[in-house]
Amino acid sequence: MQKTFSVSELITVFVLAVIAIFVVPCLNSMVPQTSFFYISDFAINLWGKYLCYAILAMTVDLLWGYTGLLSLGQRLYFALGGYMMGMYLMRMIGSLGQYHMPIPDFLVFLGWTRLPTFWKPFDSFPFALLMMVLLPGFLSLVFGFLAFRSRIRGVYFSILTQALTYAACLLFFRNNILMGGNNGFTDFKFMLGHDTRTASTQRGLYIASAFFLLIVYLGFKWLTGTKLGKVQRAIRDSENRVLFSGYAAANFKLFIFVVAGVVAGLAGALYVPQVGIINPGEMATDQSLEAVVWVAVGGRGTLIGPIIGAVFVNVIKSWATRAYPDYWPIILGGMFLLVVLFLPGGLVGLFGHCVNLVKHSTKKPDLTAEINAEVEAEPAAPVAAAATATGTHNPSE
Amino acid sequence: MTKSDPFRAFRSLRSLSSFFLVLLLALPAFAEDTAATGQLLCKAIVSEGDEQLKLVAALADTNSDLVRKVLVAWPNDGVYLIDPGNGAKLPVMLEDAQDADGKQKAVRIDTGDYLKDASGKPEAFFANDLDSVDCDLRLKKAIKNTLDLMTLNDPDPETRRSAVMKLGMSQNPAYVPILQARIPKEANHMVQDALNDAIAIIQLKNPDPTIQIPAIQKLGARTLIASRDVLTDVVNDKTSTPDEVKAAQQSLSLIDGHIGRVDFFGTLFRGLSLGSILLVVALGLAITFGLMGVINMAHGELIAVGAYTCYVVENVFHSGLWLSPFGLSFHIPGLNLGGWQFQTYFIFAIPAAFIMAALVGILLEVSVIRFLYRRPLESLLATWGVSLILQQSFHLVFGAANVQVDSPSWLSGNFTVSDVILGYNRLFVIGFAIVIVFLTWLLLTKTPLGLLIRAVMQNRNMAACMGVRTERVNMLTFAFGSGLAGLAGAFLSQIGNVGPNLGQNYIVDCFMTVVVGGVGNLFGTVYSALGIGTVDEILQQVFGSPVVGKITVLVCIILFLQWRPSGLFATKGRGLES
Numbered sequence: 002m003q004k005t006f007s008v009s010e011l012i013t014v015f016v017l018a019v020i021a022i023f024v025v026p027c028l029n030s031m032v033p034q035t036s037f038f039y040i041s042d043f044a045i046n047l048w049g050k051y052l053c054y055a056i057l058a059m060t061v062d063l064l065w066g067y068t069g070l071l072s073l074g075q076r077l078y079f080a081l082g083g084y085m086m087g088m089y090l091m092r093m094i095g096s097l098g099q100y101h102m103p104i105p106d107f108l109v110f111l112g113w114t115r116l117p118t119f120w121k122p123f124d125s126f127p128f129a130l131l132m133m134v135l136l137p138g139f140l141s142l143v144f145g146f147l148a149f150r151s152r153i154r155g156v157y158f159s160i161l162t163q164a165l166t167y168a169a170c171l172l173f174f175r176n177n178i179l180m181g182g183n184n185g186f187t188d189f190k191f192m193l194g195h196d197t198r199t200a201s202t203q204r205g206l207y208i209a210s211a212f213f214l215l216i217v218y219l220g221f222k223w224l225t226g227t228k229l230g231k232v233q234r235a236i237r238d239s240e241n242r243v244l245f246s247g248y249a250a251a252n253f254k255l256f257i258f259v260v261a262g263v264v265a266g267l268a269g270a271l272y273v274p275q276v277g278i279i280n281p282g283e284m285a286t287d288q289s290l291e292a293v294v295w296v297a298v299g300g301r302g303t304l305i306g307p308i309i310g311a312v313f314v315n316v317i318k319s320w321a322t323r324a325y326p327d328y329w330p331i332i333l334g335g336m337f338l339l340v341v342l343f344l345p346g347g348l349v350g351l352f353g354h355c356v357n358l359v360k361h362s363t364k365k366p367d368l369t370a371e372i373n374a375e376v377e378a379e380p381a382a383p384v385a386a387a388a389t390a391t392g393t394h395n396p397s398e
Numbered sequence: 399m400t401k402s403d404p405f406r407a408f409r410s411l412r413s414l415s416s417f418f419l420v421l422l423l424a425l426p427a428f429a430e431d432t433a434a435t436g437q438l439l440c441k442a443i444v445s446e447g448d449e450q451l452k453l454v455a456a457l458a459d460t461n462s463d464l465v466r467k468v469l470v471a472w473p474n475d476g477v478y479l480i481d482p483g484n485g486a487k488l489p490v491m492l493e494d495a496q497d498a499d500g501k502q503k504a505v506r507i508d509t510g511d512y513l514k515d516a517s518g519k520p521e522a523f524f525a526n527d528l529d530s531v532d533c534d535l536r537l538k539k540a541i542k543n544t545l546d547l548m549t550l551n552d553p554d555p556e557t558r559r560s561a562v563m564k565l566g567m568s569q570n571p572a573y574v575p576i577l578q579a580r581i582p583k584e585a586n587h588m589v590q591d592a593l594n595d596a597i598a599i600i601q602l603k604n605p606d607p608t609i610q611i612p613a614i615q616k617l618g619a620r621t622l623i624a625s626r627d628v629l630t631d632v633v634n635d636k637t638s639t640p641d642e643v644k645a646a647q648q649s650l651s652l653i654d655g656h657i658g659r660v661d662f663f664g665t666l667f668r669g670l671s672l673g674s675i676l677l678v679v680a681l682g683l684a685i686t687f688g689l690m691g692v693i694n695m696a697h698g699e700l701i702a703v704g705a706y707t708c709y710v711v712e713n714v715f716h717s718g719l720w721l722s723p724f725g726l727s728f729h730i731p732g733l734n735l736g737g738w739q740f741q742t743y744f745i746f747a748i749p750a751a752f753i754m755a756a757l758v759g760i761l762l763e764v765s766v767i768r769f770l771y772r773r774p775l776e777s778l779l780a781t782w783g784v785s786l787i788l789q790q791s792f793h794l795v796f797g798a799a800n801v802q803v804d805s806p807s808w809l810s811g812n813f814t815v816s817d818v819i820l821g822y823n824r825l826f827v828i829g830f831a832i833v834i835v836f837l838t839w840l841l842l843t844k845t846p847l848g849l850l851i852r853a854v855m856q857n858r859n860m861a862a863c864m865g866v867r868t869e870r871v872n873m874l875t876f877a878f879g880s881g882l883a884g885l886a887g888a889f890l891s892q893i894g895n896v897g898p899n900l901g902q903n904y905i906v907d908c909f910m911t912v913v914v915g916g917v918g919n920l921f922g923t924v925y926s927a928l929g930i931g932t933v934d935e936i937l938q939q940v941f942g943s944p945v946v947g948k949i950t951v952l953v954c955i956i957l958f959l960q961w962r963p964s965g966l967f968a969t970k971g972r973g974l975e976s
Contacts, residue, residue, distance in 0.1 A: 071775050147956065151963040156693050156774050160909045161956060167906045168952035171945050286906065290782050297779060327794060334786030341780040342769060 014218065021052075021211040026204050042200040047319065049207035049275045051312045052214050056268035058295040058307035059217055060261035065293070066301030067225055068257050069237030070154075073289045074162035075265050077169050078137035080284035082266025083273040084173075085136055087186035088120065089129035090197070090274060094190045106188070107181050117179050126193060133270040134263050141262030142255070149251035149258075154240065163286050173281035185280025186273075197274050210271050214308070217264055221304055224260075233257060294337045300347030309348055435462045436508040443468075443477060443489040443507070443531055454540045458547040467491075468507060469545055473538045475530040480504060480513065480523070488513070492525055500524065547576060555586040562589060563624060566596025569603045595622050602628055611645045618649025621656035623817055629653070660817045665935050671824035673931020674831035677924060678889055679904050680911035681834060682882030684923040687912050689855045690875055692767055693778035697908060698901020699788035700880045703758050704751035704887025705896040706796060709803050711750050715743035721795055741806040744892070751888035752881040758788075759880020763873050771872070785901070792898040800895035809892055823893055830889060834882065835924055841878070842920070851875050855918075910955050916965030926966055930955070 025048070028040045057079050064070040091105040098106040104116045122128045144165055148158055176182035195202040224230055235243045236250050243250045273279045282288070292311075299310020314336070321329045344351055438460065442453035457465050471477050471491060479487045490504040490513055497503075501522035504513040512520035533541070549561035562580075565573045577597050584590045594616075601613035602625075614632065617625040632638055632646040679701060686694045694700075710730065713719035718732030735743075762784060770777035805823065812821040842848040853861040854871045862868045890900065911930055915922030930951060938947035962968070 071778070144956075147960055151960045153959060153963055156778065157913060157959075157963075159693075159775065159778060160913060161959065164906055164910055164952050165956065168949045172949050175945060287786075287902075290779075293779060294783075327790070330786045330790035330793075334783040334790070337783035337786070338766065338780050341776050341783065342766065345776075 014215075018211070018215045022208055022215070025211075026208055029204060030201070042203060045200075045207050046203050046275060049203065049210045050272065051315050052207070052210040053268045053272035053275065054292070054295065054315055055308040055311040056210075056214050056217050056271075057265050057292050058299065058311040059214075059221060059304065060265040060268070061292050062296045062299075062301050062304070062307040063221055063225075063257060063261050063264075065296060066303070066306070067230070067237060068233045068254060069240070070254060070258065071156075071159045071293070072162045072258075072261070073159050073286065073293065074166035075261065075292055076289035077162075077166040077284045078141060078262040078265040079269035079272070079292075080173075080279065080281075081137045081140065081169075082133045082269035083279040083283060084180060084186070084269075085123075085129055085132040085266070086270035086273045087181075087189075087279040088123040088132075089126060090189040090192060091186050092120070092124050093192060094188065097190055098188070105181075105186070107184065107186075108179065111176060111179070113179075120179070130270075133266050137262040137266030137269075138259055141259045145255045145258035145262075149254050152251075163289070166284055166289055167286050170281050170284045170286070173284065181280065183280065185278060185283075187278040187280075189274060189277055192274050197277070203275065206271065206275050210268075210275070213267065213271060217268075218304060218308070225304070229253065229256070291333070294333065294340075296347075297340050298336060298347050300349030300351075303349045306347050306349040313348065435460050435464055436506075439465060439468055440489050440508045443472075444479075444487055451536065451540045454537065454544055458544045464507075466545065466548055469541050469548075472531060473533045473541055475533075477507070477531045478504070478523075478525075478528040479531055480528060489531065492523065492528075497522055550576075550580055555589050558584075558586070558589045559592045562592040562596045566592075566599040567624070567628070569600050569628065571600060571603060574600050591620075595620060595625070599625055599628055602632055607639060607642060610642060614642065614645040614649050618645075618652040621653050623653060623657060623660070626650065626653050626657075656817070661939075663818045665939050666932065667818060667820060667824065669932030669935035670928065671821075671827050671931075672935050673928035674827045675886075675889070675893070676907060676911050676931050677831045677927035678827065678834060679883070679886040680908045680915075680923055680927055681838060681920070682879040682886065683908045684912050684915070684920050685838075685879035685882065686876055687909070688915075688917045688919065688923065689851070690771075690872065690879070691774055692771070692876070693774055693781065694762075694767070694879075695778055695782040695905065696762065696785040696788060696901075697781075697880075697883055698903075698905035699785045699792075700755045700758060700883035700901070701887040701890065701904060702788070702792055702896070702898065702900045703755045704884030705803070705891040705900055706792060706801075706887075707751040707754040707884065708744070708747040708888045708891040709796070709801050709896055711747040712743050712803050715740050715746075741808065744806045744809070744888075748885065748888050751884040753884075755884020755887065756877040756881035759883075760873055760877045762880070763876040767876065768869070768872070789898050789902075796896075796898070798898065800897035802895055803891040805892045827889055827893075830885075834885060835920075838882070838920065847871075847874065906952075910952070914955055914958060914965050916967035919965070919967040922965055922967035 025040055025045070028038050029042065029045050032039045034041075057075060060078075061072065061075045064072045064075070094105065096103050098109075100106055100109040102109045102114075104113060104120075108117070123132075144162075148161060153161060172178060173180055173185075174183055189197050191197060192202065195205070197203075197206075225233065232243065232248055232250075232253050235248075236253060240250055269279075269283075291314075295310040295314050296307045297310070298314055299308065300306030314333075317336075318329065318333070321332055325332070340347060346353065438453070438457065442450060442457060445453055454469075457469070468477060468491070476491060478490050478492065480490050481487060489507045491507060492502040492504055495502065499522075501524055503520045503522050505511070506513050514520055546561055546565055550558055550565075552558050552561065562577065565577065574597055577593050577600075581590060581593050584593060598613040598616045598620075601609050602617075604610045604613070614629065617629060629646045629650050633643055633650065638646070682700070683694065683697050686692050686697065710719060714730060714732055715735050716732050717734055719730045721728060721730065762781070766780050766784060767777055770780060809823045809826055812819050814820065840848075842851060850861070850866055850871045851874075853864075853866055854868050854875075858868055861871075886904075887900070890896075890904075907930075911927045912923055914930065915924070915926030933954070934947055934951050937950050938944050941947050941950070959965075
């Protein structure tokens with residue numbers, strides 16, 4: 002294994018981070034609106050959303066691309082974190098709601114006159130923050146423990162995560178769990194004393210999202226470079242061999258699953274104040290699958306892939322849902338189909354292929370070069386190789 | 399308000415006109431009725447006071463359609479008195495058809511002929527110009543009683559039975575002799591029982607304990623659910639003696655026990671039918687997922703293909719269908735069938751749904767799944783892409799709104815066995831599921847194709863070495879699994895609306911059913927579908943909410959898989975990966 006961080010990569014990450022965290026907000030707040038370089042408040046808000054999606058996509062990739070666990074319920078943890086943030090934001094509305102009562106509007110609507118007990122601690126942001134970590138963490142711990150203990154793997158794991166998400170989605174649609182029911186939470190006003198509807202707060206949230214994305218990127222980069230990361234990939238490639246080598250694969254998987262759940266929850270918490278609403282639709286089963294699409298399109302098994310994929314798909318989505326609202330699901334489905342069938346490495350893999358092609362064409366076409374090229378091409382498409390290895394019923398084994 | 403008033407007027411006008419339509423249809427029957435009945439009616443109409451009430455009550459014995467029609471029309475101001483010129487008052491009814499002036503011809507009640515003028519031509523009148531026969535509250539009540547008693551003579555036993563029970567529930571002692579008189583005349587056992595029950599219910603009001611207590615006990619022994627309220631009244635009645643209260647309580651406990659059993663069997667039956675729906679829906683998946691190992695997320699959409707095929711077939715049998723997909727617009731002509739010919743559409747829709755879904759399945763297999771047999775996780779993702787595309791295509795072709803498929807008449811309705819209501823459509827799905835499972839079993843075990851399918855599923859490479867064309871077998875197996883999904887869709891179209899997202903509601907349940915049953919084992923799917931269906935129905939009863947029931951079932955399934963990770967019937971193998 003090479004060093005975790007190569008110099009060129011560090012420089013690229015640094016430059017991109019500086020652009021995302023400093024340059025873009027400055028272009029929004031300091032450049033006059035008439036300027037070519039001006040970035041509108043709307044765009045800042047939109048990109049803040051994309052970055053949250055990118056974090057979610059990275060957690061999907063950490064599970065799928067690095068550990069071989071295709072979770073179809075990652076959006077559930079995202080939404081749970083969002084709900085915890087939503088509860089805090091609902092409390093911050095105070096008496097400014099439609100009914101001018103000191104409790105959230107939907108509770109008034111349901112006939113409550115005082116705050117239910119479990120809502121009370123959400124007046125405090127530190128508690129809400131704790132819950133954003135604990136609730137997704139706890140759920141992923143319990144579910145992961147049960148699933149990995151009984152060696153539910155591969156497709157069965159995917160189906161079960163989907164069933165859990167479906168059950169949770171049905172649960173949150175109900176009014177009597179006092180989490181806003183169908184409409185969820187919306188109409189947020191203040192967060193940590195700042196008005197969430199102002200451009201400056203939104204800019205702050207965007208910077209927080211970009212910063213969190215950077216931390217997650219570096220953290221995952223470090224994590225996958227450690228020995229744990231190696232075991233993780235070994236589990237992906239052949240879980241049985243890992244087991245026979247004396248590793249408790251279930252514990253490794255559980256750890257990764259909980260980390261992914263917590264990070265997704267925090268991303269959801271950052272996402273909610275930016276979009277201004279959280280409802281059970283966020284945890285619908287197809288939402289989780291969409292996050293998987295981002296990873297597949299971007300290129301799984303790489304850390305930059307999910308970021309590219311999430312941003313790329315969502316930019317197209319923002320455009321297509323306005324330009325061709327009727328055809329967007331067909332575009333998304335078709336894109337997915339093409340990527341799965343013809344582009345297992347995603348955009349990153351495609352880029353790798355292109356680089357190789359360029360290298361080929363500059364060299365002389367002699368026999369040794371071709372052999373070399375093939376040897377070189379191998380590491381360029383590890384994902385494709387890994388993909389065929391994952392979950393394959395290899396009769397020789 | 400200004401808007402609603404004319405609307406209401408229109409509605410009452412409509413009900414009035416439909417009422418006259420009934421009269422019009424009945425007119426030919428006039429001639430058949432004897433003139434004597436007509437005379438009796440006329441006498442009742444023109445007389446007054448208690449005399450009139452008596453005459454109206456006497457009409458109950460006539461058992462004539464004419465009497466029924468006139469008595470229905472009377473309280474609705476549909477019977478008129480006309481002075482034909484000689485000072486006598488002649489009761490008439492007006493024909494529904496109006497001439498150019500809006501006048502209606504009058505029909506004499508006594509003879510059934512048109513009222514004619516001097517020249518022998520039928521006379522026509524404006525309804526507003528005529529005096530309708532008055533009908534006070536007492537008379538209305540008497541007419542209603544007479545009509546109720548007349549329904550006791552209705553040719554339909556079910557109508558007779560409900561009429562008897564209605565009389566019983568009124569607890570009017572005056573009916574006892576009438577009902578008792580009916581018992582020997584009644585040929586139908588069901589109606590005879592109802593007559594006895596009704597008499598017993600009326601006797602509960604009897605102050606004489608020697609009559610009342612046996613009546614109470616009889617109702618308890620008959621476990622008549624309808625009598626629960628009246629028995630409770632006896633218990634709560636302060637004038638009841640302790641003996642009566644005791645007897646009533648005993649009867650009530652008997653009835654409550656019966657209700658408990660009825661609920662139990664009703665739940666069991668609904669659970670079985672829900673399980674059968676699950677089974678029909680999941681069986682196709684059990685083949686594509688369980689046997690072939692293909693995670694087909696588009697399975698739900700194949701179900702929708704079947705349901706929409708049913709919708710199209712129904713419309714072809716009816717008046718045709720306009721479709722406007724992708725900006726185009728074309729018309730599928732209809733056969734304009736009616737009556738029983740239209741009712742047969744479902745028989746044609748079933749194979750059509752199977753074939754359409756199988757064709758879509760073949761297309762899917764050839765274009766996508768063929769390349770992903772060795773990558774199950776990716777087949778999951780690719781088929782999800784397909785499912786998105788198909789869903790949106792339904793959306794574009796058939797519209798976003800749900801469409802309604804009318805059930806053939808032989809699938810609607812129900813019958814009761816010992817108070818347990820059995821719906822025909824629920825019975826049908828149970829039978830349907832049995833037939834499908836049987837046919838699938840036959841296909842897999844008794845046909846050459848089934849042999850090949852099993853061979854390829856057990857060991858693809860070995861089968862290929864033996865000369866089996868595995869690609870073709872895969873395609874046919876997938877087509878068969880998809881066709882089963884289409885059948886499920888055809889059935890689902892009969893019990894609910896059909897929409898683009900129809901399949902999404904079932905896909906998670908489908909996968910759960912197959913996983914719980916044990917992947918690769920069709921009979922495991924049968925057991926798990928019936929089990930999940932019954933448990934779901936019971937939990938729905940316990941929690942009183944379908945959603946909570948469903949959530950609990952999903953959580954139970956997750957926990958169940960802790961105990962048996964590979965389902966009820968695990969396919970035994972020596973490989974670690976399997």
